[in-house]
Amino acid sequence: MTALLITVSSPNMVRIRRTRYIRFQQCTMPYLAAHFPPNWEIDHVDEECEQIDFSRRYDLVALTFHTPSAPHAYEIADRFRQMDCFILMGGPHVTLMPDEAAEHADAVFVGEAEETLPRFLAHFEQGSPSLHGRYVCEKPPLLNGLPMSHKELFHRRDHAAGILCATRGCPNHCEFCTLARLYGRSFRRRPIAEVAAEFASFHGKVVIFWDDNLSADMDYAKDLFRAIRPARKWWSSQAAIQAALDDEFLELAAASGCQHLFFGLESISQASLDSAGKAFNQTDMYYRLVRRVHAHGIGFQAGIVFGFDSDTPAIFNETSDFLEEAGVQNATLNILTPYPGTPLFNRLESEGRILTRDWSKYNSRADVVFQPKNMSPETLLEGFWAVNQRFYSLKSILTRSCHAPPRLLWELPLNLMYSLKWARYAYSKWQSK
Ligand code: SF4
Known part of the structure; x- marks a missing residue:
């Protein structure tokens, strides 16, 4: 067969x-x-x-x-x-x-x-x-005894970076998130010994946890960090911002080889977070959180989304200012996208604000697929591009590097490579106009 x-x-x-x-x-x-x-x-x-x-x-x-x-x-x-x-x-x-x-x-x-x-x-x-x-799948499966992935099926370039999952799901219910539909409302954990064995089985030095919220169970996460520490690898994952308030979490993460953590900040506007069901992110803590993560020698990657109902055109410059002043090394910038089946999609549809069902436009970067509340779709797209242009400019890279601790200077060449990639993409977009 x-x-x-x-x-x-x-x-x-x-x-x-x-x-x-x-x-x-x-x-x-x-x-x-x-x-x-x-x-x-x-x-x-x-x-x-x-x-x-x-x-x-x-x-x-x-x-x-x-x-x-x-x-x-x-x-x-x-x-x-x-x-x-x-x-x-x-x-x-x-x-x-x-x-x-x-x-x-x-x-x-x-x-x-x-x-x-x-x-x-x-x-x-x-x-x-x-x-x-x-x-x-009537009932989300328990994750005990899951076989390891078939490593020979990973693409060669990525083989150096091992990829694995320790948990599935997230206990939160943000309006725009698909996770509750994909994994049910449960948060499940693989046995730590099994995760640690898979973590150690990768040949390369770098391992990525593909989890959506590795810190959802802090005790589990800390035990996991203790278990993977002897493998002496570098790793990265997503975590909730509450994890950055816990010294033990950050200490154990750093000691077990954590180089980078992705935090879904989503917005620097508290009103936007509140309306998206993510009020547990408190924007007045953001600067402190970045400093705390940096203090443990861990790079901070911010997930940012533009287009919430409370967002006005001012959000673009304000976000860029924050990213630079806080010294955020990396950012995943996205346009709000109402994926079908999410509460966000259902609400926008009931308000007559879904502009297209051409799924190819649901890419979060190149198209706006809904009518924003406080700006036109064109303004949202242009503002998103402006933030990217500024974030990947040499001036911004240097400013952000200066605001981060010297031990994270190794992020500088990485940022320059990102900048080059963005410039190529922007040029190809400009050419195709
Ligand atoms: S915290 Fe993140 S992963 Fe969890 S529901 Fe919200 S957006 Fe999804």
């Missing part, structure tokens, strides 16, 4: 993601590959870095994708279907929009697939007539 697993990324998303100097590979398919019986021959294409070879026929073609790559994924599926391959779809967009995906697939997976995939594969090998249809 042969299977092609595809981590789908549309050409537009590949272009957009290339504005990032460091891009980490999605780990879904290498993890799911471990659930195939050993008699299967498995290929994995990650479109971020590889092309699909349509000349080969597979028994099974499985696709996972996010919303902005959905139209592209459907084209791929339709093409393989003409070759009489069985088409399986899963992942974030399929879980959000299963009926739509089912039009292009023989079977769709809704939610996590650890329990449904083995059931499907058993049916497949038996040629069962009940094979087609929908496989729904």
Whole structure:
């Protein structure tokens, strides 16, 4: 039996993601590959870095994708279907929009697939007539005993940076977030010994935790840091800002090799945070939080979103000022995007503010897909570009470096590489106008 697993990324998303100097590979398919019986021959294409070879026929073609790559994924599926391959779809967009995906697939997976995939594969090998249809994860699976991902299926460039998950889900319920739809409302943890063993199994020095909120259970996180410390690797992850208030968390993180933490600040406007269901982020603590993280020798990456209902055009300059004055090394800047199935999408739709259902525009960087409250879509897009231009300018990089402690100066060349990437992207956008 042969299977092609595809981590789908549309050409537009590949272009957009290339504005990032460091891009980490999605780990879904290498993890799911471990659930195939050993008699299967498995290929994995990650479109971020590889092309699909349509000349080969597979028994099974499985696709996972996010919303902005959905139209592209459907084209791929339709093409393989003409070759009489069985088409399986899963992942974030399929879980959000299963009926739509089912039009292009023989079977769709809704939610996590650890329990449904083995059931499907058993049916497949038996040629069962009940094979087609929908496989729904009724109850989020426990994460005990999960097999390690198949490392040989990671793309070579990213192989140096190991990628793994320790937890799934988040106990919070922000209005714009898809997590509650993808993972249910539970927060689940893998056994620490299993995570530590997988962490140590990567050959490279750098490991990324793909978790959405590694600090959701602080005791678990601290025990995990103690367990991974002997591996003497460098790692990075996402955490909630409350973690930056806990000295023990930061000390253990730094001692176990943490180089960078991503914090979803989302906005420097408290009114915006309150309206988005993220009132637990308190903006008056932001400067102090950055200083505390820096004091432990850990780089601070800020997740920032523009376009909340309280945002006015002033938000762009105010955010840029904050990022520079606080000395934030890195920022993931996004345009607010109402993914289908989220409370945000439902609210904006009921208010008649969804401008398009062309999912390819739900990319958070190049298009605005809803009517903002206090500015036009064009102003939101222009303001977003202006923040990027300023953030990646030499002046801003130097200002931010000066405001960070000298021990984080190693971030300077990294920032310059990001700046180069952004300049290339901006130039290609300008050329295509
Ligand atoms: S805290 Fe972050 S991961 Fe959790 S629900 Fe909010 S946006 Fe999603």
